[in-house]
Amino acid sequence: MSELEDPNADPNEPVLPEAAGPRAGEDSEPEPSAFEAIAPAGTDPVDEAPVEPTQGEERPAVDPDAAIRARSASMTRRSLMVGAAAAAAGYAGYRWIDRSPSVGRQELPLRKAFQADAKVARAVFNERGLAPTYHVKDSVDLRFNGPYGLRDELDVSTWRLQMAGVANPERFPQFQKDITTWNYVTTPRYIGGTPVESDAKGPATPRKAEWTRAKDSFGNPMRGQEEAGESETSFDDATPGLSLTMDDILKLPRHELVTEFKCIEGWSEIVHWAGVRLVDLLDLYPPAKVNGRDPKFVYMETPYGDYYCGYDLSACRHPQSLLVTEMAGKPLTQLHGAPLRLHMPIKYGYKQIKRIGLIAYTDQRPDDYWTKLGYDWYAGL
Ligand SMILES: Nc1nc2c(c(=O)[nH]1)N[C@H]1C(S)=C(S)[C@@H](COP(=O)(O)O)O[C@H]1N2
Numbered sequence: 328m329s330e331l332e333d334p335n336a337d338p339n340e341p342v343l344p345e346a347a348g349p350r351a352g353e354d355s356e357p358e359p360s361a362f363e364a365i366a367p368a369g370t371d372p373v374d375e376a377p378v379e380p381t382q383g384e385e386r387p388a389v390d391p392d393a394a395i396r397a398r399s400a401s402m403t404r405r406s407l408m409v410g411a412a413a414a415a416a417g418y419a420g421y422r423w424i425d426r427s428p429s430v431g432r433q434e435l436p437l438r439k440a441f442q443a444d445a446k447v448a449r450a451v452f453n454e455r456g457l458a459p460t461y462h463v464k465d466s467v468d469l470r471f472n473g474p475y476g477l478r479d480e481l482d483v484s485t486w487r488l489q490m491a492g493v494a495n496p497e498r499f500p501q502f503q504k505d506i507t508t509w510n511y512v513t514t515p516r517y518i519g520g521t522p523v524e525s526d527a528k529g530p531a532t533p534r535k536a537e538w539t540r541a542k543d544s545f546g547n548p549m550r551g552q553e554e555a556g557e558s559e560t561s562f563d564d565a566t567p568g569l570s571l572t573m574d575d576i577l578k579l580p581r582h583e584l585v586t587e588f589k590c591i592e593g594w595s596e597i598v599h600w601a602g603v604r605l606v607d608l609l610d611l612y613p614p615a616k617v618n619g620r621d622p623k624f625v626y627m628e629t630p631y632g633d634y635y636c637g638y639d640l641s642a643c644r645h646p647q648s649l650l651v652t653e654m655a656g657k658p659l660t661q662l663h664g665a666p667l668r669l670h671m672p673i674k675y676g677y678k679q680i681k682r683i684g685l686i687a688y689t690d691q692r693p694d695d696y697w698t699k700l701g702y703d704w705y706a707g708l
């Protein structure tokens with residue numbers, strides 16, 4: 328039973344991270360002890376990161392300092408109180424939650440509990456914890472899961488990575504006055520019921536065999552046609568920014584990583600990834616300051632915005648957040664997100680967006696595909 332459900336829990340008892348239990352709405356699959364995953368205090372996780380495939384090694388257990396623990400306890404208590412109030416009130420509490428306004432198909436009190444939990448995780452881990460890494464020989468071919476934004480075949484020669492919110496973008500040769508008008512050329516993946524490409528283990532969900540993208544009155548492809556609908560994070564018609572090619576991406580240092588990919592559906596697989604670090608891209612094209620400081624978030628979406636994800640900037644700067652171009656020693660296939668997908672081992676699979684078309688800095692918390700359908704925005708592991 329988690330602390331959230333325990334009516335006898337002493338609210339004054341400091342809640343240690345490993346006692347906090349799974350976050351609301353998430354699976355409780357066994358995880359390494361929270362402390363094991365923390366980088367030793369005072370070390371720079373960027374330098375410490377095991378980027379080449381290595382056998383997961385023991386890291387010294389580190390006791391986070393008392394101030395953080397106290398803060399964590401007080402914030403946890405706040406989130407517990409929402410659950411405790413509901414539990415104590417029984418059915419009335421249930422009705423209260425049930426009748427509350429929803430935020431992303433999640434009733435407000437539960438959404439607030441998610442958000443309080445995310446605060447605890449940020450305070451305690453500060454995105455410094457490293458996911459365990461494994462030996463390449465233990466890796467498998469990742470199954471295919473998640474077709475949104477991939478139902479058509481992308482002509483990769485027309486692929487560009489658009490970037491918005493970059494500081495002084497005019498100084499780069501890849502500057503474009505309006506990055507929203509770029510035309511990604513696609514063709515339906517299924518022609519006469521036959522898959523154009525069958526490169527992944529699972530079925531490519533032929534549900535959309537006759538799927539062709541509707542056009543608006545200007546003849547432009549419509550945004551967000553897939554299940555969760557259009558993203559609430561939108562851009563002005565003339566958004567200046569950068570339009571990067573794959574050559575631009577591949578100029579960054581190559582990194583490999585063997586990590587466990589975890590889907591919230593309850594399966595996980597060890598995968599061998601290669602690509603470039605997201606932080607290296609962000610450092611090369613840093614954000615414009617907002618009120619004198621970095622914006623808090625990063626938003627990504629597929630071409631035409633059928634799948635989209637929001638992240639804390641700090642999660643994007645994590646040394647293991649990888650922009651993937653190769654998987655299992657081969658070029659990434661389209662169903663797995665070619666030409667560029669994200670791997671972020673500190674987050675669940677649904678944050679690991681495939682076929683990235685846009686990366687934008689923003690100070691507003693970005694919309695997120697699965698958050699819209701009721702899942703946690705933070706999605707930390
Ligand atoms: N564009 C896009 N990215 C996506 C998804 C999707 O439907 N579309 N699904 C997500 C989910 S829930 C998972 S588990 C992983 C699956 O990645 P895979 O198909 O390479 O296994 O992709 C994530 N990224």
Ligand SMILES: [Mo]
Pocket residue numbers: 472473589590591592676677
């Ligand atoms: Mo997933």
